[in-house]
Amino acid sequence: PLILVINCGSSSLKFSLMDPKTGEESLNGIAQCLLSDNANISFKVNGEKQVLALLPPFDHNTAIVELVNFITKNNLFEQITAIGHRVVHGGEKYHQPTLITPQVKNEIAKLAKLAPLHNPANLVGIEATEKVFSHLLQVAIFDTAFHQTMPEKAYIYGLPYNLYQEHGIRRYGFHGTSHYFVTQRASSLLQKPLEQCNFISAHLGNGCSISAIVNGKSVDTSLGFTPLEGVVMGTRSGDIDPSIIFYLVEQLGYSLDQVNTLLNKESGLLGISGISNDCRTIEEQLLAGNKRAKLAIDVFCYRIAKKIASFSASLDNLDGLIFTGGIGENSNTIRSLILNQLSLLGFKANEQLNEEIRFGKQGNINDTTSRPCWVIPTNEEWVIAEQTQHLLINKGM
Amino acid sequence: PLILVINCGSSSLKFSLMDPKTGEESLNGIAQCLLSDNANISFKVNGEKQVLALLPPFDHNTAIVELVNFITKNNLFEQITAIGHRVVHGGEKYHQPTLITPQVKNEIAKLAKLAPLHNPANLVGIEATEKVFSHLLQVAIFDTAFHQTMPEKAYIYGLPYNLYQEHGIRRYGFHGTSHYFVTQRASSLLQKPLEQCNFISAHLGNGCSISAIVNGKSVDTSLGFTPLEGVVMGTRSGDIDPSIIFYLVEQLGYSLDQVNTLLNKESGLLGISGISNDCRTIEEQLLAGNKRAKLAIDVFCYRIAKKIASFSASLDNLDGLIFTGGIGENSNTIRSLILNQLSLLGFKANEQLNEEIRFGKQGNINDTTSRPCWVIPTNEEWVIAEQTQHLLINKGM
Ligand SMILES: Nc1ncnc2c1ncn2[C@@H]1O[C@H](COP(=O)(O)OP(=O)(O)O)[C@@H](O)[C@H]1O
Ligand SMILES: Nc1ncnc2c1ncn2[C@@H]1O[C@H](COP(=O)(O)OP(=O)(O)O)[C@@H](O)[C@H]1O
Structure with a gap:
């Protein structure tokens, strides 16, 4: 079984097809310059790289369709069991990997207020993959989730408290997935x-x-x-x-x-x-x-x-x-x-x-x-x- | 010999008449609510406190004149050998106690750009004391001076460097006089x-x-x-x-x-x-x-x-x-x-x-x-x- 990992930005979409047990990648790559006529997608399989120009409308959907073609050509489509999406901001709501439902998408959209550059792009990626992988479950992994264990003294600013209560102004932290990975590794080294x-x-x-x-x-x-x-x-x-x-x-x-x-x-x-x-x-x-x-x-x-x-x-x-x-x-x-x-x-x-x-x-x-x-x-x-x-x-x- | 120490704010003026060798105070006090009709001045001598209302125009000059009266009444006027002023911002120019000259006053005024609430008030205090103590030297002690020994890595922000070069945007630090005093003390304790x-x-x-x-x-x-x-x-x-x-x-x-x-x-x-x-x-x-x-x-x-x-x-x-x-x-x-x-x-x-x-x-x-x-x-x-x-x-x- 393989997991398709998607990290979608406003003009780019990174992907990796990975064995979750070993971390071995069957393929990875990135679609870049999306929404411009330079849009292209590059794939890497077995160390070999291949770049394709994307066709109009040069958008995230186009990229995903091209990705699915490539995956199918390489006989990998059937092996995909689920999609994991990097989502930047999970606010105080999400401290765990979360199955994506319409309600979760709503929440991600609402949290765009806190991450206006990232959450909307993450949603675009989710919706583009949903179209072609409608038979698979999609999971959101939040960049902020790992830091939701912080105590109050670390996340409260020296500001009027109502700015936290009413407007969510607090420390959230990012790069959570990376900090989690390396601490796990360090614990096994130790x-x-x-x-x-x-x-x-x-x-x-x-x-x-x-x-x-x-x-x-x-x-x-x-x-x-x-x-x-x-x-x-x-x-x-x-x-x-x-x-x-x-x-x-x-x-x-x-x-x-x-x-x-x-x-x-x-x-x-x-x-x-x-x-x-x-x-x-x-x-x-x-x-x-x-x-x-x-x-x-x-x-x-x-x-x-x-x-x-x-x-x-x-x-x-x-x-x-x-x-x-x-x-x-x-x-x-x-x-x-x-x-x-x-x-x-x-x-x-x-x-x-x-x-x-x-x-x-x-x-x-x-x-x-x-x-x-x-x-x-x-x-x-x-x-x-x-x-x-x-x-x-x-x-x- | 006694030094008159002046710490002048926009609506207050603190003073202390002190033996610089022993730190013993002959008198101290504060004029408060200056520029309002509540303006008053309080004196403390030998642990006894005395408060006087100030008369129009209720300003820093009025306070200084009242202070001089009080000093004279207590036969202390002749013992004063100089005036020391706390000045908040000395920029990069002043890292030492500095004799106040017209040029120094100009510089303090220029530095008001960096300390709009403090330097102008400090200047008001200087000019008010100059009037009545024209025979004495006035010295500026800057709050920033002690920190002028910081290395670049500590005072440069992660900002475009021209903001430092052209506009003096850097760390200056304050409370220098206090940090200096306690470190001196700690060194003798040690x-x-x-x-x-x-x-x-x-x-x-x-x-x-x-x-x-x-x-x-x-x-x-x-x-x-x-x-x-x-x-x-x-x-x-x-x-x-x-x-x-x-x-x-x-x-x-x-x-x-x-x-x-x-x-x-x-x-x-x-x-x-x-x-x-x-x-x-x-x-x-x-x-x-x-x-x-x-x-x-x-x-x-x-x-x-x-x-x-x-x-x-x-x-x-x-x-x-x-x-x-x-x-x-x-x-x-x-x-x-x-x-x-x-x-x-x-x-x-x-x-x-x-x-x-x-x-x-x-x-x-x-x-x-x-x-x-x-x-x-x-x-x-x-x-x-x-x-x-x-x-x-x-x-x-
Ligand atoms: N050999 C190297 N020596 C010093 N810096 C390096 C080296 N290789 C990569 N870097 C630096 O790593 C940074 C990019 O880190 P990366 O983790 O890829 O970025 P991102 O945060 O975008 O994921 C760049 O500043 C790059 O110069
Ligand atoms: N016994 C005390 N316990 C706790 N805090 C105190 C005590 N005495 C004074 N403080 C605090 O010291 C602070 C004022 O410090 P001070 O150095 O006088 O101020 P400034 O910075 O204006 O010179 C106030 O927050 C006051 O509550």
Whole structure:
């Protein structure tokens, strides 16, 4: 049995056909530039890649139809037992994988208020797959679900309480599926039951989030009401003095929309360095002696180290630190700069291991005198496939 | 010789006449409700308090004239050797006590852009005292000065770099005089030269800030571009997801001005509890079983603990933690809740000492197994008097 995993954005649709037991992919790929005449879909099977232009109307439905053709041609259609969808925002309602019903779709639509860029796109993906896979059950896996175990002290802001009660303004957190995956992995590396494990996990990609996990459950996380809060990211500012927004508008004449764009798209590594949002490019420039590249990396790593350290207030003991995501899995430079600032918490990198464990490898990168620190490549698709499969079994289907 | 210390706000003027060597006050007091017909001035000499109504035009000049009368009546006028003014914002220009000249006044006025509520009021105080003490030198002691030693990685935000270069948008930090005073004290308690001391200091009053001090110098602090950032305060939110501002305006119809007021005046302990911004009142309600009071205190203490813990990324070793300010000096409840969340950093309260060291007492409150933690009553006036005196001596005056 295979699970089709769908991660649908406003102009893209990622997919993976996966064995939920082993995580083995029969095929994966992405449809990109949807809703434009450059729309295309690429498939990867057995390491071979194939790209097809999409035909009008260039939309998500077109992409799904092309995907079904491809799946059928490869004799995989019959093996699909269910569809698992990544859905970004589940609000306070969804803390579990959830069978998609018309009512659930309504709720996802309502939650679009909290995730206007993501939930509507996720719904488009759900409806496109429903059309061609009407015989299969569809399951929603929410990015926020893993963090629904946070205690009040972690999710309530220092704001008038009615903003939480009446308008749902609180910390939700994101990247839940990734944090869940790597903490599970770390618990098996440690050979300790997940319910007894305390970790801090750092998902460092284009978006970055740090989470504190106590007894296998998320108790705090750096992303907040939206994915703008927390550490410095590729193009997002992370935490700033909120007054800066007033200053930009009142003193410097920005519109609030411009500030929104500034903080989400022009800040972070890109804004500080003035070079790129891509960590690789900035590391190259760092080596070439560029000062602003160095500053961007210094601020990035210092703020991540501070956020990791801050979560020591959430735990009485700490089994280890986990790095994942594009940067966390691949950049020994960043990992080393972070760990070097965590000596008071008992961390120290083993520079040789740190250089070795990259590009998909998994393992320890800490010195023998240090608390454990692992690099664990994340695999959100696998979690989605697994949880979708679990739900079917639990429901006796 | 006595120094007259002036701390001037928009409708108040605090003063203290002090021996800079001993910190002994010959008199202190405050003029309040200035610019309204309730304007009054109160004096305290030898523990006795006296209040006078002020006459029209009820302004800062009126208050200063009344102060001079009082000083003269008490035969203290001749003993005053200089005036020390608290000035809130010194920007990047002032990292030292500074003799006030017309040019310095210009700069303080220019910096009003960064501190529109404070610097203009500080200037009013300077000009009012200049009139009646024209024979004396006036010195400015800046709230931001102590933090000018922060490294770039601590003061640069994850924003486009030109906002720093062209508009001075960076972390400045405040409460510098207080952090400086308590770190000096802690170094003598420790009998270790200040230049070798690493501390984290928590100034918890109506405004709250946490600072990291390495080798006696500030390397990071929680207040930022303005005093809104950082931990939850009496009425200020501290850190929030910046997107919440967009949400309040775009989805909930707030004006940006209303959001500004909300975050600065209606948030923090007041906002969460719905009861008060005053920590004492909230603690009373906590004891009475009020859930929102408990939540406010939980969020307050957790966020302070996280901020303290975060600064462990700024230090390789830590000589101790310092509590000061109205809450830090007096609330054993708050201190205990914070310390209990810092066990990973090696802190543990001694509850008996913690209950004892309050109401102006100074001393250790940590368990023998813990890193040192001190309560140190702050005395910003003394720093201002001392630094004013130093400057005079250094200039050979
Ligand atoms: N070898 C590498 N060294 C440093 N950074 C890398 C390396 N490989 C990938 N990255 C960085 O990972 C980031 C993308 O992470 P990823 O997890 O793929 O992003 P997303 O959050 O979009 O899923 C980019 O900043 C990229 O530069
Ligand atoms: N005994 C006490 N217990 C708890 N909080 C106290 C106590 N005494 C004073 N405080 C609190 O100290 C705060 C005022 O601190 P203070 O340093 O005087 O303020 P400011 O920042 O205005 O100088 C108030 O929240 C007050 O409730």
